[in-house]
Amino acid sequence: MSERQTKGAHPRTELEKALGRIAELEEENRRLRQEVTEHGSLLRVASESLIVAQDGRLVFFTPSFAEMVSYSPTEFTAAEFIEFAHPEDRAGLMARYADALAMRAEGEEAEFRTIAKNGAVRWYRIRGTAGTWNGKPALLCSLREITSEKSAEAKYRNLLEMAPIGVFETDLTTGRLLRVNDSMCTALGYTRGELMAMDPIAILAPEGRALGEERRELKRQGRPVSPTMEYRILRKDGREAWILLASKLIRDADGQVTFLLVAQDITERKQAEKEQQRLEAHMRQTQKLESLGVLAGHIAHDFNNLLAVILGSERLARSEAPAGSHFAEQLDQIRSAAKLAEALTRQMLTYSGKTSASLVPLDLSKLIGEMAELLEASVSERCHLEISPANGRTMVEGDPTQLRQVVMNLVTNASEALGNRPGRVVVRTGLISADAGYLADALGGRELEAGDCVYLEVSDGGEGMGEETRKRIFEPYFSTKSTGRGLGLASVLGIVRGHRGAIKLETGRDRGTIFRVLFSPASSAARSSESEAPR
Numbered sequence: 001m002s003e004r005q006t007k008g009a010h011p012r013t014e015l016e017k018a019l020g021r022i023a024e025l026e027e028e029n030r031r032l033r034q035e036v037t038e039h040g041s042l043l044r045v046a047s048e049s050l051i052v053a054q055d056g057r058l059v060f061f062t063p064s065f066a067e068m069v070s071y072s073p074t075e076f077t078a079a080e081f082i083e084f085a086h087p088e089d090r091a092g093l094m095a096r097y098a099d100a101l102a103m104r105a106e107g108e109e110a111e112f113r114t115i116a117k118n119g120a121v122r123w124y125r126i127r128g129t130a131g132t133w134n135g136k137p138a139l140l141c142s143l144r145e146i147t148s149e150k151s152a153e154a155k156y157r158n159l160l161e162m163a164p165i166g167v168f169e170t171d172l173t174t175g176r177l178l179r180v181n182d183s184m185c186t187a188l189g190y191t192r193g194e195l196m197a198m199d200p201i202a203i204l205a206p207e208g209r210a211l212g213e214e215r216r217e218l219k220r221q222g223r224p225v226s227p228t229m230e231y232r233i234l235r236k237d238g239r240e241a242w243i244l245l246a247s248k249l250i251r252d253a254d255g256q257v258t259f260l261l262v263a264q265d266i267t268e269r270k271q272a273e274k275e276q277q278r279l280e281a282h283m284r285q286t287q288k289l290e291s292l293g294v295l296a297g298h299i300a301h302d303f304n305n306l307l308a309v310i311l312g313s314e315r316l317a318r319s320e321a322p323a324g325s326h327f328a329e330q331l332d333q334i335r336s337a338a339k340l341a342e343a344l345t346r347q348m349l350t351y352s353g354k355t356s357a358s359l360v361p362l363d364l365s366k367l368i369g370e371m372a373e374l375l376e377a378s379v380s381e382r383c384h385l386e387i388s389p390a391n392g393r394t395m396v397e398g399d400p401t402q403l404r405q406v407v408m409n410l411v412t413n414a415s416e417a418l419g420n421r422p423g424r425v426v427v428r429t430g431l432i433s434a435d436a437g438y439l440a441d442a443l444g445g446r447e448l449e450a451g452d453c454v455y456l457e458v459s460d461g462g463e464g465m466g467e468e469t470r471k472r473i474f475e476p477y478f479s480t481k482s483t484g485r486g487l488g489l490a491s492v493l494g495i496v497r498g499h500r501g502a503i504k505l506e507t508g509r510d511r512g513t514i515f516r517v518l519f520s521p522a523s524s525a526a527r528s529s530e531s532e533a534p535r
Helices: 011-038 040-047 063-069 073-078 087-101 147-162 182-188 192-196 206-220 267-318 326-352 364-370 372-378 400-417 436-440 467-472 488-498 524-532
Strands: 048-054 057-061 109-115 121-133 136-145 166-171 177-180 228-234 240-251 257-265 360-363 383-388 395-398 423-434 451-460 502-507 513-519
Touching (some): 057 063, 057 073, 087 121, 087 136, 166 182, 177 192, 182 192, 182 257, 206 228, 240 267, 360 364, 360 400, 364 372, 364 395, 364 400, 364 423, 364 451, 383 400, 400 423, 400 451, 400 488, 488 513
Parallel strands (some): 383 423
Antiparallel strands (some): 048 057, 109 121, 121 136, 166 177, 166 257, 228 240, 360 395, 423 451, 451 513, 502 513
8 A cells, every 4th residue: 555655645644535535425425325215205206217017018107217218118118128127137137026026025125227228327226016007917116216326336436446545344333344445455465355254353463452442332332532543453474564544434325334444554654763763762872872982081081180190199209108118008009009090091991982092904804813712711611612704805904902802802791691501602704795774773883984894793692682781781880790890891882983993783582692893994005014014
């Protein structure tokens, strides 16, 4: 349905317009069907023709009937009356004729078509009663032309079938489907027969069925409900879709109230909204981490200035402190604490991405290979470490010391994610092509241009992370353990940010975790410089 949706039109407005048009046609159809009875006996006499059938021939007919079918009285009386009926209706008409003569269907109505002399097809509603004519058994019939009614009904049915939106009609009392169009069948993946045998509520996803039942009951009671509602539905193949459903009560000529529903496929819109919400959440997370980084950088800078004063004062005081005195021991404690504080400020500066990095051309695969033994020693005994570096095309411009820290932190984190269970941690490098969509939800993705990216990937077979953990994993001192573990992953993010790289995180409950760090490939000049450097 959505493929034929009018561009730029609000789906709710278009749906309500379509529902209104269908309701107008239904009202026109109802009006035409009731026109005769509503205007009394005078209109009935004027609009109905009378015929008498005896021995299969017309022995009496009013001029109005002859005029409508364009045959002369002589032509009428010379032929059997069944010859004036449409070929497809003759068998049924003859059966009803026989029943009426046998008084098995007293006063029963039927609808049939006639073919006028000029070939035009006209519809009639006939009501027959068995009686006598000139002393012999005959069928006395009144006929009313309903060609206009049938035309309106045909237009109504054609509109339903040709509508690019789903339309179905149900019996308000039983909930049984009375009509469904092709668009609805196509959208849901069911045949017409399958849908006609179903309760329409069954197409709704489980969480929406109670609401659907409640709205239907309110309609039965004549109580007001919202004219439109969005529902998640399930197609026959199990795929999810969304529809905007509008409903209206329709009353036919016999007073039967039916429930008309019009459904518009809004799956693409809902998916776009969901994707927009995801991107907005990612943007908020990125901005939060960036703000924390800026804050950490400023605090570290000011803290370094204070430490410089403390260490300077410690040196001056030490010149006056006797060696081995209690005063000298206290100065040693001050110096030790200040050095630890210096290390902390370096970590904070790393997280903020403001550490000075000595960027040189280096082969990321070669760097990983050189760390193999160290990495093996850093994982638990139950962890099987697999290192799979790519061959070539993994040159980047980076600080070797900082990138080693990234690798070590990621591998240690992956090993801890396995807990006490045996499992596998895989370290890979390679080159991938990343488009703007792929980079959009990567932390730091705005720093990278779409195209080829060198990647470092560390994956584990652990339990994975839930959404709340995923949102906070790069925050300083955040940990799923009982106490925080410092700036491990926060430092990784800071180093990557300092290298103008990005991090993609793929995880989920019982799906393990993949950290993929992306870097811009080294420039041609840098690659040439590295390859020519002495070994």
